[in-house]
Amino acid sequence: MAVDIHKLSRPERLLWGHGVRKPEHIDLEAIASARGAYVVYRKLDGCAARLVAAGDRAVISVAMDDNLGRRRFSLGHELAHWMQDAQRTSFKCSSTDIGPQNAEAKSIEADANNFASQLILPDYLVWPWVADRKPSLDLAKAMGGEFQASLTASALKLLHRAKVPTAITCHDQRRLKWSRRSRDFSTDLYILNELHQDTIAFEMAFGSAKGLGRPARESASRWISGPGTYRMEVWSQSIALPEGLVLSMLTIA
Numbered sequence: 001m002a003v004d005i006h007k008l009s010r011p012e013r014l015l016w017g018h019g020v021r022k023p024e025h026i027d028l029e030a031i032a033s034a035r036g037a038y039v040v041y042r043k044l045d046g047c048a049a050r051l052v053a054a055g056d057r058a059v060i061s062v063a064m065d066d067n068l069g070r071r072r073f074s075l076g077h078e079l080a081h082w083m084q085d086a087q088r089t090s091f092k093c094s095s096t097d098i099g100p101q102n103a104e105a106k107s108i109e110a111d112a113n114n115f116a117s118q119l120i121l122p123d124y125l126v127w128p129w130v131a132d133r134k135p136s137l138d139l140a141k142a143m144g145g146e147f148q149a150s151l152t153a154s155a156l157k158l159l160h161r162a163k164v165p166t167a168i169t170c171h172d173q174r175r176l177k178w179s180r181r182s183r184d185f186s187t188d189l190y191i192l193n194e195l196h197q198d199t200i201a202f203e204m205a206f207g208s209a210k211g212l213g214r215p216a217r218e219s220a221s222r223w224i225s226g227p228g229t230y231r232m233e234v235w236s237q238s239i240a241l242p243e244g245l246v247l248s249m250l251t252i253a
C-alpha cells in the first residue's frame with residue numbers, strides 16, 4: 001500500500017504507526033492501551049463516555065448499552081480528548097457531544113468528533129475501498145460493516161466526496177433533527193422541517209416501515225424548498241434508526 005505519510009491527518013498517522021493497513025486492523029482498545037488509557041464498558045449515568053486522567057494514565061469509560069458503532073465512536077472521541085486535550089483531567093461527554101454529525105463547529109467536542117471520524121473511517125483506507133462507487137445508504141451500510149462504523153458516520157463520510165449535490169437528513173416524527181450537505185448542494189435550497197407523508201421516511205418515522213428502503217425518484221418538493229424545486233427531482237433513500245429516527249440520503253437527480 002502506497003501512502004504519503006506526510007499527507008495523513010494526525011489520527012491517520014496514529015493508525016499507520018500501529019500497523020493499520022486494512023479496516024479490520026483498526027483496534028482502538030489496543031491503541032488506547034499503548035497510550036496508557038484503560039477502556040471499560042459499563043453502565044453510565046447521563047453520558048455516553050467519560051475520561052478520567054491522572055498523570056500519564058487514564059481510564060476511558062464507554063456506555064455498554066450503546067451499539068458497536070456508537071461505542072467505537074465514543075472511544076475514538078475520548079481518545080481524542082486524552083491525546084489532544086489532556087490539560088483537562090476529566091471529561092464527561094453526552095450523546096449530543098459525541099457524534100459524527102457534530103464535527104464542523106469549532107469546539108473541543110467537534111474536534112474530538114473529527115478525530116474519532118478519522119480513526120474509524122480513515123481517508124487512506126476508505127477512499128480506495130469506495131473506489132468509483134456512487135454514494136448510497138447501501139454503500140454506507142456496507143462501509144459500516146467493513147469498518148465497524150455506524151451507518152450515520154459512514155453516510156456522512158460519503159458526503160465528503162459526493163460528485164452530485166447530496167444531503168443527509170435525520171428526522172423524527174415531528175421535525176428535522178439535523179442535516180448535512182455536500183459542498184455543491186446549493187445554499188438556496190432548504191430542507192423541509194417535516195417529513196412529507198408520501199415518503200417512505202414518513203412511514204418509517206411512524207413505525208409502519210422498517211429497515212433500509214429502496215432508492216426512490218420523487219419530486220424534490222417532498223424534501224426541499226427553494227427556487228425551481230417544483231420542477232426538480234431527487235433520489236431519496238431512507239433507513240429507520242433506533243429511537244424513532246430516520247436517516248435519509250437525498251441526491252439531486
Ligand SMILES: [Zn+2]
Pocket residue numbers: 077081091092093097108109112
Ligand atoms: Zn467530549
